[in-house]
Amino acid sequence: MSRVVLAAAGEDLVLRIKEATDGDVAVLPPGRLPGDPSRLFEQLVDGEMPDVLVIGPQAQPAEALSLAARLDVQCPGISVVLLADPVPELWQAAMRSGIRDLVPPGVDVAALRGAIDRAAAAATGRRRVLRPVSETARYTGRVITVASPKGGVGKTTVSTNLAIGLTKAAPQSTVLVDLDVQFGDVASALGLVPEYGLPDVVHGPPSEDTMVLKTFLTQHPSGLYAVCGAESPAAGDTVTTEDVTRLLASLAREFRYVVVDTAPGLSEQTLAALDRATDVVMLTSMDVPGVRGLRKELDVLR
Numbered sequence: 001m002s003r004v005v006l007a008a009a010g011e012d013l014v015l016r017i018k019e020a021t022d023g024d025v026a027v028l029p030p031g032r033l034p035g036d037p038s039r040l041f042e043q044l045v046d047g048e049m050p051d052v053l054v055i056g057p058q059a060q061p062a063e064a065l066s067l068a069a070r071l072d073v074q075c076p077g078i079s080v081v082l083l084a085d086p087v088p089e090l091w092q093a094a095m096r097s098g099i100r101d102l103v104p105p106g107v108d109v110a111a112l113r114g115a116i117d118r119a120a121a122a123a124t125g126r127r128r129v130l131r132p133v134s135e136t137a138r139y140t141g142r143v144i145t146v147a148s149p150k151g152g153v154g155k156t157t158v159s160t161n162l163a164i165g166l167t168k169a170a171p172q173s174t175v176l177v178d179l180d181v182q183f184g185d186v187a188s189a190l191g192l193v194p195e196y197g198l199p200d201v202v203h204g205p206p207s208e209d210t211m212v213l214k215t216f217l218t219q220h221p222s223g224l225y226a227v228c229g230a231e232s233p234a235a236g237d238t239v240t241t242e243d244v245t246r247l248l249a250s251l252a253r254e255f256r257y258v259v260v261d262t263a264p265g266l267s268e269q270t271l272a273a274l275d276r277a278t279d280v281v282m283l284t285s286m287d288v289p290g291v292r293g294l295r296k297e298l299d300v301l302r
Helices: 012-022 037-043 059-072 086-097 110-129 132-136 155-169 186-190 198-202 210-215 241-254 268-276 288-302
Strands: 003-006 026-029 052-055 080-081 101-103 143-147 174-179 225-227 257-262 281-282
Touching: 003 012, 003 257, 012 101, 012 110, 026 186, 037 210, 052 059, 059 080, 059 086, 059 101, 059 186, 059 210, 080 110, 086 101, 086 281, 086 288, 101 110, 143 241, 143 268, 155 174, 155 186, 155 210, 174 186, 174 198, 174 268, 186 198, 198 241, 241 257, 241 268, 257 268
Parallel strands: 003 026, 003 052, 052 080, 080 101, 143 257, 143 281, 174 225, 174 257
Antiparallel strands: none
């Protein structure tokens, strides 16, 4: 059974949509339509991804078109049905925004059911193509972990520049993960002001659905995606090795390159990243303590 979410609708429309879906519909609270997919998902009680988003006539057309366009890019497995007067100008804008169907607000239950069923079928078909379950393991990207036994040797500098370089070679296909869970500064190095940090990404809805996960990433002007560090050491300490393993596995299914910047030494999170890595970049300073530390770390890893 398809999961439907209804937004910006009055009581009469809510009743008709519930009848058209046999009651299997989640109704968002009244108010302004979320402008970002991640904000939309935050309003869902159970965090489960919908197959169809129905936007009612109470939403401003510009807001509906903007949200639909972002969903079409970030979450192509969700179909959008817009209830509005189907004037020619709106039809064209709706088509360009990726809206699946444009339905007059006053249509009967049968017409609503037909539009939702068509949209749900399209969403199912897209998800099957985007993420075929039996083929998932065949599309695993490279996980490049940058590590060092000591701090101050340039791990973040190497990680960020490597990620930017890979982004130029593979636009929209590279993600950088700040795995210095307590004092990560990837965001500062890239000049980013992230809305979500590492703990937000590994807990809740993003940890359960890769399409939701992509909406919680921070994007750099170069096209690089980033999972930035935690706001505080206390928040970073909530990230476990299981969280790291699950996150890197999910990102590797969605991106060609996953670059991981780690904390100095061999913390549990760093070991999890090394265990998941396809490639490892080890750094050291050119002094005796630095070289000795690197040798010890390599011996331990062997």
